[in-house]
Amino acid sequence: MKRQMLDTGWTISRLRGPSTAPTLPNTIPAAVPGNVHLDLMAAQLITDPYLDVNEISQDWIGRSAWRYRLAFDWDGEDAERIDLSCLGLDTAARLELNGTALGETRNMHRSYRFDIGDHLKSGRNELIVDFQSAYEHGEDVRKQLGSAADIPQNYPGPSNLIRKMACNFGWDWGPTVVTSGIWKPIAIESWSKARLGSIRPEITLQGSQGVARLHVEIEWAEKGTDSAALVLSVGGKRAEVRVAQGETHALIECRIDNPRVWWPHGMGGQPLYDLDLQLLGSDGATLDHWKRRVGFRSVRLDTTPDEIGSAFTLVVNDVPVFARGANWIPDDCFLPRVTRERYRERITQARDANMNMLRVWGGGIYETDTFYEECDAAGIMVWQDFLFACATYPEEEPVYSEIEAEAREAITRLMPYASLVIWNGNNENIWGYFDWGWQDVLGNRPWGAGYYLDLLPKLVAEIDPTRPYWAGSPYSGSMEIAPNADEHGCKHIWDVWNEVGYETYRNYIPRFCSEFGWQAPPTFATLAQSVREKDRAPASPGVLHHQKATTGNDKLLMGLEDWFPHPQNFDDWLFVTQLNQARAISYGIDHMRSHRPTCMGTIVWQINDCWPVTSWAAVDGAGRKKPLWYALKHSYAPHLLTIQPRGDGLAAVAVNDATLFWRVPFTAERFDFNGTLLARHHVWRILCDRFENTDIDIPSDVATPGDPSREFLRARLGDAEAWWFFEKDMKLQYPKPRFDIESADTPDGITVTVTAQSLLRDVCLFVDRISPNAEVDDMLINLAPGESRRFKVKGISREAFDDADLSTVLRTANQVAEPQHH
Template identity: 50%
Template structure:
């Protein structure tokens, strides 16, 4: 068998032009962590401030304009006897020249590719020095921009001229922190005779004439042979589910395939539709009975189709898994940290579990980030979370000339091969917003006929997917209508993005759309208070304080927050009220949108909110902030993405109750409809029996005497089923005659946690408990709870047993909309 030695230790980082960097760094070497990057190494050495605090980001732009080198040594004794010794580089960020003992090995120009170099010409007995020298990412990208001609993009940065994580160059939610470094493992690989250079499993399921199912695993393999291995006869063997198949690989042959069949395999399903059985697949290459290479992955048996057929309403965009249409309840995923090596399996698991906890079944990996690590896809496989994978193009016109064209093809081929085993991956998508940009963002004139990426999305990428991964669908872009003759963001044709909401109009405009699928839409809010405090230590927090403005990257972001808040809550000068109400407003916006979309199933087959996560502490569209804390939006998504949903929707001059059932069981019951005063008194009522079929939707008309308000400022509608309650308020919050918030609070420890029970004496709207204001590690299990007089709710605060009961029970920790909109005191009694 081969020998692999990870090169993790004893690396040294140096600036190659010490006169161009701060004197504190100079030419001295800094211990480097591999995998890692320059920023994290300098931070660990105490040579730069935390880039996420205050405006420190601005002081560190020189890092991306500097040449850096990583050096280490190794002893070749353990490699003796091998016919080949290679250097495997899984990820170099980005423009690197490698040498061993002063002898050049080769160059890299793509963060998203792996590289392999033959060390034999430079390897010597005993000690060896390996050197990886990184050019300035800015220098390389700007020089290529000058050579190929500029192209328009969303930000004044050259990110489309280098195959690197685009959001390193800053985004409307991210800082400009342009990295360099060895960001994935680097190792020595000593081998003889032959090795597996490419393994691509294609897993399919087909019905049998007997009514069962047959799973097939077709394993396509490429083999690299050593000089002496050219004449060797090899054997390739594949094993899965107790079944084995083998083929002979004759001398000189480097490509082959082997197929294994599995009778009646257990099918892999997305969460909420079934289980997620995974099968161990092992592929072994041998010669004369001796194993040379061993490749292992877990795979799942399932079929996936993307139904984009044309009907009387336009073009569908429906995921079909194992023959069953799936309602997508998802979120967009961005890199979880600007410094990606700080995101390991535990952090991936926490974030993916937060998605599952919010009843999501799909994550879309956005095209301005990266192809995630194996950990991400493995965890999604285990949890049943579907993955929509963008190829890495976002918000820009991309050159199709050399050397980028060759890099793009090599990158795409590698990504498709690497990710082929994962059953959770159900879509390859060509780009994010670039086809839309060509149509609507005034690109044609500045392009002046130059290439912009169309050839990638409509020719190269679909060819690569069809060749290497024909078991999965490909779609050219998000958004894309499916035809060059139809606007790419047409609501009635395939997947669309909705960004006039947030940028230009009120969130109630979501109800004007009748989309087939929404793959991006969102609304901003600041992160948790504890997250702000950690990022802006000592700052007098105001919406427009220096640190708050620095951590707001969207153009006119605070202005849009204010304009979005005013129609619903009016204006507020108090920071604590602003912080709470903007978070509530974000949750309300997405609730309005998603409830409207779900009420159109199956015509609208899904929504993918922008965005699940953040990469640093920032005011953004995320549901989970940069420190991993759940914003009120997360709790709202958990409610609107629930398997069963009751929502009151406007229809014509009246109201309807939409009952959505995303389960395999029929949902039957009686809806109790009531128009009430704010004091909870029923002014008009009705009962409506209902039966919602499995995976179905039923709309129940609300009687006119319930749907029509006598006094819009003083009334609301409730709809109760045994499982869900829906509310409808006739007026905006600023116009509602809210009563003084009255309630009792009982606070009692429960082990390490704290149970906080609120008994309402008045209507309490969007009651929330912000435990992080008292302890950054404390978090409540619920938010945005609306109570009628006489009702109660118990919050559980994780790790909150030590909190002061008196502080827990009052603002700014315990908040309601009534409290925020009324400056006077509350009728409260704290019971410890």
């Protein structure tokens, strides 16, 4: 197999579109892989759509048809078969080589292969790829479907009718930037005799053996070819099978005794083995080969009925795992910009926040192989949605066949990755059917249930029997039980944030919470780079444009009720809304983790952003960590100590997600805000076994305040600690924050030591205010009077820190509750 990449020399031109579009040059240089928006930016024909309100004036791009053109040379090499391999075309395209039509594509999420041997010529060739506007393509499908297309969806655009990344059409955190282009590599592949077609590797553990069983399809160039051989090598083992001429399917297997086992992050290592599959001709020459890094592990989903309802627990290598994770959306609206380095940075941020799972959400894409490779290496389990989100979907043609072909390819492509542990049918569509009024609109028309309850489970069982499948998120496991029930399956909690305050999290004890979240703006540095207004304010045009949730800013303020006064300036608004987001999510996670094993997973909405925006993300669109990221790091710690209401009193709950038992002294103390010790309880040793919780009663004389507005409770279990305040911030008689601050040089940055002279709650250092590239190692730290904390800061000099105005750099909760200072 020889491969000639077609990655240079492309141009684009606009074929048709709205009359409002600006006049463009006849040809514009194009990058492949890439898309039209990126090419227009590179040619300086548009400004960055992420800046200010540029998105609005660039709508014409997504409503236009575009032509990609490439002139390339071919040396006329002698091969029995020559194919054009297209790994990703976005979305409805027509391909033509030297004036001859090759075919059409209708799915961004599939790859395509065209036999071009009869159309290539020695010397100069011309390849044209014409992309229809996604909106126009949607209208074509709508006409084909007739009344079957008039079914509900929650967001604008035709994303439920066409197979394109749904959030391209705008979401409550994303802009409307409807892309076109060759978004993955395109190449000419020439081969003779035979090549490897699809390869389905079942990589698992059976007892003490690692099993690599590969179902291989072979494509033959012509009928009189000699036989071939498949050779599989993995973990020092080798297997070979002969393949008769014309035989299109083969099975080959290696078994490894006592392999090193792949574990989720925090439970063990992530050893990966080189797996090599070769297709050899009768003369021993290599015709084709396929390589992957694989990990041996087993996974199943435990849904055993119990006295509450039924479990929802992922079991890896026969060990029940509490999933500590976040939802993943595309990391950029312009997918080709997401490099391996960026994937690695984001996945490292997840791991460093003590996560062990990312859920690839159904309104985006099946991620690139790079994403799963990085998750394999980091020990981050992947929950993979099929690509259906917040809408009903036609089950008629031409949609059904596209979806089946897409799902078959996606399952097959992602099978090698140890990190992938569960397939999920859709995001919120079963919930929508039952609870969002869809049935009144639908009547008896199909709406997608046939995919989630029939097609997809059959395909997973047929193609990838090593992994569990679940029909939806949320879903109870039965169409007879409410889809968002606490007692069964996986749950989404969205009345919190949308309607009620985060105290309501304690009303729920789900079996697994696969979505819950709270909004906040991005970091100051990211806002400053993307909104260039002279007068920034929460409701200024630029800031408001970077808030896509309906009444989102109003909800930010509603969520402050009783906790904090409404901020009076932009800096306070930025800090207090970010602080409230961090508090809200910690509150929810700590509560749900304290109820293990009833609850066995919390998947926060969301870890990342696709552009600079006010959203639920912990890491903003420029890759900077919001206070929420630090809150996740604390609340997802393998050793968590949290104080929770239990009965009429309070208990400390020790949560041990580590692989060793936890046996350390326990202390609970009540102080006043001046630091005076008022009551104390000490236990010489508390034992919390691995993967278990231990409730530790706090005696009422310690847990009951004399003056709830001026006292706090603090518990320690070894190095873990938990704080409890008896009132919301607005009712607390906080002292005015007083502290000393010192900086010192270190080999890789500086340290900043904060010494509290008064109680300091939620100490945050916003060093991005000094330099956009600066980062601190921790935030949201409580300090009692006399205590010190040393923060490590990268990306800034000591001189720059010492010269900075610290009024917006060092913030505490005490400051924003100023009216209550005493």
